[in-house]
Amino acid sequence: MKGIVNTWLECVHCGKQYDLEQVRYNCECGGILDVKRDLSKIDGKKLKQLWESRWGMKRGPLSSGVWRYKELILDVAEEYIVTRQEGNTRLYPAGKAAEYAGIRNFLLKHEGENPTGSFKDRGMTCGATAAKIYDATSVACASTGNTSASMASYAAISGMKSIIFIPEGKIAYGKLAQALAFGGITLQIKGNFDDGMELVQEVCAKLNIYLLNSINPFRIEGQKAIGYEILQQLDWEVPDWFVIPGGNLGNNSALSKGLQELYELGIISKIPRIAVIQAEGSNPLARMWKNKTGYVPLKNPDTIATAIKIGNPVSWEKAMRGLEWCNGVVEDVTEQEIMDAKAMVDAAGIGAEPASCCSVAGAKKLVDMGIISPDAKVVGILTGNILKDPDAVVGYHKDTLRDMGIKGVYANKPHVIEPTLEAVKAAISGK
Ligand code: F0G
Numbered sequence: 001m002k003g004i005v006n007t008w009l010e011c012v013h014c015g016k017q018y019d020l021e022q023v024r025y026n027c028e029c030g031g032i033l034d035v036k037r038d039l040s041k042i043d044g045k046k047l048k049q050l051w052e053s054r055w056g057m058k059r060g061p062l063s064s065g066v067w068r069y070k071e072l073i074l075d076v077a078e079e080y081i082v083t084r085q086e087g088n089t090r091l092y093p094a095g096k097a098a099e100y101a102g103i104r105n106f107l108l109k110h111e112g113e114n115p116t117g118s119f120k121d122r123g124m125t126c127g128a129t130a131a132k133i134y135d136a137t138s139v140a141c142a143s144t145g146n147t148s149a150s151m152a153s154y155a156a157i158s159g160m161k162s163i164i165f166i167p168e169g170k171i172a173y174g175k176l177a178q179a180l181a182f183g184g185i186t187l188q189i190k191g192n193f194d195d196g197m198e199l200v201q202e203v204c205a206k207l208n209i210y211l212l213n214s215i216n217p218f219r220i221e222g223q224k225a226i227g228y229e230i231l232q233q234l235d236w237e238v239p240d241w242f243v244i245p246g247g248n249l250g251n252n253s254a255l256s257k258g259l260q261e262l263y264e265l266g267i268i269s270k271i272p273r274i275a276v277i278q279a280e281g282s283n284p285l286a287r288m289w290k291n292k293t294g295y296v297p298l299k300n301p302d303t304i305a306t307a308i309k310i311g312n313p314v315s316w317e318k319a320m321r322g323l324e325w326c327n328g329v330v331e332d333v334t335e336q337e338i339m340d341a342k343a344m345v346d347a348a349g350i351g352a353e354p355a356s357c358c359s360v361a362g363a364k365k366l367v368d369m370g371i372i373s374p375d376a377k378v379v380g381i382l383t384g385n386i387l388k389d390p391d392a393v394v395g396y397h398k399d400t401l402r403d404m405g406i407k408g409v410y411a412n413k414p415h416v417i418e419p420t421l422e423a424v425k426a427a428i429s430g431k
Contacts, residue, residue, distance in 0.1 A: 002133045009033040012317050025215050033217045044265030066122050066225040073221050082128040082158040086121040089113040091233045095348035101364040105377045112385030119383045120150035126222030127212045128154035136210035142196030144307045145175025151212050152184035165196035172389035194312040214250025215314045224258030238270040240376040245358035246276040247308030249315040256322025274328040277362030279303035289330035307355035333361040335406050339396050343410035351386030
């Protein structure tokens, strides 16, 4: 495959291997696939030096916060790379959100600072590059909004047609706006995300369209760079915990896979723990984890965090494998907990969309439960930009979400006033 060596696909379920010559998302047994490479052929020490030498590059594909790590992402010639210089996102002290969660050393990695406003760009740069390598001219995905916004953008910059399946009326406006603006053919299906996911797989198989959901193993490879970049920002000092929201479960699978590779290469020598946080109404992994049952999809998932309103996540098996490796945990949080945590992330001056704030809500809950120590070094991943879902923000602060069972506990209500000095004085003095 266009000069890529030492790389193959391997089934997560049965271990069967495939070369990269043909497009594949599933094994013959139905299991999903990992990109694998023989790590014994890579010198970890030299690799770390190479990555350090690229830090701060100003131009070209290797200035991207994904392609900086290309040896463990997709070792392809630079001419094939479809990039918007994604990544290079900031790692903030959590401020008010740290106080709220009760963690002294709490950092927030803001993936909402990516080109289209979510972490999806890290996976998409790699997926779109794979699409080009396979000579695809059309790409498709089912999405709760962010994947579609990202895919439409990367398709636009690389001259591919993008076809998007979204649940009708259930995606945040900022995301729908992006999909339309970037020229995606947008199909609002009468069903939920899980229905869309099933349909898009059939469509891609029958119409020879390249599938860019996280079932695509190259997407996961790109998303590993979130972990790589955090560690590089921390001078390779490994935190005790990563806390990350879980929907279709690709992102936490990518995080653990990436960390495991660094550990095997000796680039890190400690295994951090990962906490995956789901919304209580969309929690198939949390149920499976807590009840110690087999995997059972959830029929009618629901949550204000529409990004993660998913009942049948495609990557649950990868997620479980990663959690077992790092002694991770899964927890779920209520609608109120998500929106109160979001109010704190927003009031800290950082801001993120509702699903992202599961990280902070979950971190707080795990501290309260005695699972995360207040002295632990914790990194929360904020997955999407605050502007993706302005309705949720304004609804909370105007306290109009009560029919969804959410109170504006930390609401910063707008003041409607007469245009007089007296009225301004009264409003700003808090009367
Ligand atoms: N946070 C945000 C903002 C998301 O958009 C998503 C997923 C997640 C968290 C969960 O990540 O699926 O890898 O577990 N959004 C997908 C989409 C499903 O279509 O945009 P995950």
